[in-house]
Amino acid sequence: MPTAGEKEFVQFLRDHGVRVTPNRLTVFRVMQSSNEPLTIPDLASRVEGSGLNTATLYRIMETLTELQVVHPVLQDHQNVAYELLEPFARHHDHLVCRQCGRTVNIYDCRLEEALKTISDDKGFHIDFHQMEVHGLCPDCQKANATQSP
Amino acid sequence: MPTAGEKEFVQFLRDHGVRVTPNRLTVFRVMQSSNEPLTIPDLASRVEGSGLNTATLYRIMETLTELQVVHPVLQDHQNVAYELLEPFARHHDHLVCRQCGRTVNIYDCRLEEALKTISDDKGFHIDFHQMEVHGLCPDCQKANATQSP
DNA sequence: TTCGCTGCAAACGGTTTGCACCGCG
DNA sequence: CGCGGTGCAAACCGTTTGCAGCGAA
Numbered sequence: 001m002p003t004a005g006e007k008e009f010v011q012f013l014r015d016h017g018v019r020v021t022p023n024r025l026t027v028f029r030v031m032q033s034s035n036e037p038l039t040i041p042d043l044a045s046r047v048e049g050s051g052l053n054t055a056t057l058y059r060i061m062e063t064l065t066e067l068q069v070v071h072p073v074l075q076d077h078q079n080v081a082y083e084l085l086e087p088f089a090r091h092h093d094h095l096v097c098r099q100c101g102r103t104v105n106i107y108d109c110r111l112e113e114a115l116k117t118i119s120d121d122k123g124f125h126i127d128f129h130q131m132e133v134h135g136l137c138p139d140c141q142k143a144n145a146t147q148s149p
Numbered sequence: 150m151p152t153a154g155e156k157e158f159v160q161f162l163r164d165h166g167v168r169v170t171p172n173r174l175t176v177f178r179v180m181q182s183s184n185e186p187l188t189i190p191d192l193a194s195r196v197e198g199s200g201l202n203t204a205t206l207y208r209i210m211e212t213l214t215e216l217q218v219v220h221p222v223l224q225d226h227q228n229v230a231y232e233l234l235e236p237f238a239r240h241h242d243h244l245v246c247r248q249c250g251r252t253v254n255i256y257d258c259r260l261e262e263a264l265k266t267i268s269d270d271k272g273f274h275i276d277f278h279q280m281e282v283h284g285l286c287p288d289c290q291k292a293n294a295t296q297s298p
Numbered sequence: 299t300t301c302g303c304t305g306c307a308a309a310c311g312g313t314t315t316g317c318a319c320c321g322c323g
Numbered sequence: 324c325g326c327g328g329t330g331c332a333a334a335c336c337g338t339t340t341g342c343a344g345c346g347a348a
Contacts, residue, residue: 019302019347040337053305058338060303065226074223077214095273098217106267114263115282118255123287124244131280133264134220138272168322168327189312202330207313209328 004087005032009069016067023052027060028069032088036103037073037081073132076101091128097137099144104137153236154181158218165216172201176209177218181237185252186222186230222279234277242279246286248293253286 004012009028013020030046031038038046040061044054061082064070068085073094075081083089093111095104111131119126136144153161158177162169179195180187187195189210193203210231213219217234224230232238240261241254260280268275285293 014348021303021347023304051305054337055306055339056304072223072226074221074229077221078229080223080227095268095271098276104271104273106271108267110267111263114260118257118259119244119282119284122244122255123290124282125285125290126282127247127284129280129282131278133268133273133275133278135268135273135275135277141272141274163323170322170328172329200330203312204314204331205329 003089009088012067012069018063018067023050023056024060024064026050026052027057027064028088031070031082031084035105037075037083039075039079039081042081071130073130075103086128093131093133095133095135095137097140098134099136099140102137106133152239158237161216161218167212167216172199172205173209173213175199175201176206176213177237180219180231180233186224186232188224188228188230191230217276220277220279240277242282244282244284244286246289247283248285248289255282 006025006028010020010025013024018024026047027043030043034046040054040057043057043061044052047057061070065072065082069088070082071085072080073083090107092105092107095106096102097104115126115129155174155177159169159174162173167173175196176192179192183195189203189206192206192210193201196206210219214221214231218237219231219233221229222232234240239256241256242260244253244255246253264275264278
């Protein structure tokens with residue numbers, strides 16, 4: 001199933017009684033064109049020239065979070081970054097490397113299956129989940145092996 | 150397996166060339182006595198009277214994060230809170246009920262197993278993971294079934 | 299025409315930093 | 324003793340807020 005696009009976003013805003021403005025469309029486009037979470041400074045640098053004010057950016061992200069169009073995630077152990085949620089982006093989990101700090105997305109249904117098995121046993125009804133795996137990525141493992149054998 | 154205590158913490162610090170100080174022990178005790186993540190203000194209020202300065206608290210949490218004794222998690226979509234990691238606390242995931250709002254800890258090794266399989270495929274070395282499942286707990290499901298059959 | 303949205307700039311407060319003193323190893 | 328750790332207070336800067344003008348519906 002493809003993810004919802006700008007057209008659906010516009011409709012979504014209208015359905016929720018939120019006005020469709022150029023600024024909100026700009027932010028949505030930037031979010032959708034990125035395949036990694038973006039911080040406020042990230043967003044600010046990518047909308048330069050559009051005249052979008054920082055204060056407005058904060059307000060837009062707050063609105064989109066309340067509407068559950070995006071959700072905040074912790075980046076580099078200290079910065080908050082935003083990521084699109086379903087149906088505007090495909091669900092995935094994160095692998096965060098403790099050394100290079102990069103985040104790799106995992107699209108793996110086996111995790112969902114395991115989760116479903118467990119939740120069935122416990123009688124939980126799952127809406128959605130969010131997972132972050134911390135560790136060492138293949139590249140950094142190689143780098144370490146070369147430097148200190 | 151029981152979790153490591155203060156004795157192991159002291160040894161851990163020594164092994165990593167980090168000095169054992171009263172402040173660090175105080176923070177560790179507070180963290181271990183809490184069964185939920187604590188923010189800096191949370192910690193500050195719980196160490197009042199010990200003379201522990203806020204700036205020092207920030208520095209201690211930074212150190213403990215680097216040592217992976219604790220890790221930061223996002224709370225209420227905006228505040229950073231800290232949680233003890235293994236072996237100083239038993240690993241668990243969270244189920245947050247959308248109705249009653251309660252958080253239930255999940256201790257289930259099958260999830261770990263699934264995760265290990267996936268990470269092996271990707272060549273990722275896992276340190277730890279953190280998961281938050283949102284859904285409906287058994288109690289609320291029953292309550293709903295009774296109220297609106 | 300209305301009222302939500304935005305730009306601007308000042309205010310705010312959580313976090314960081316410099317420095318001298320303390321005390322663990 | 325040496326140097327890492329700490330308290331203190333000022334500086335910093337990301338974030339919030341008040342307000343007037345704009346523009347989506």
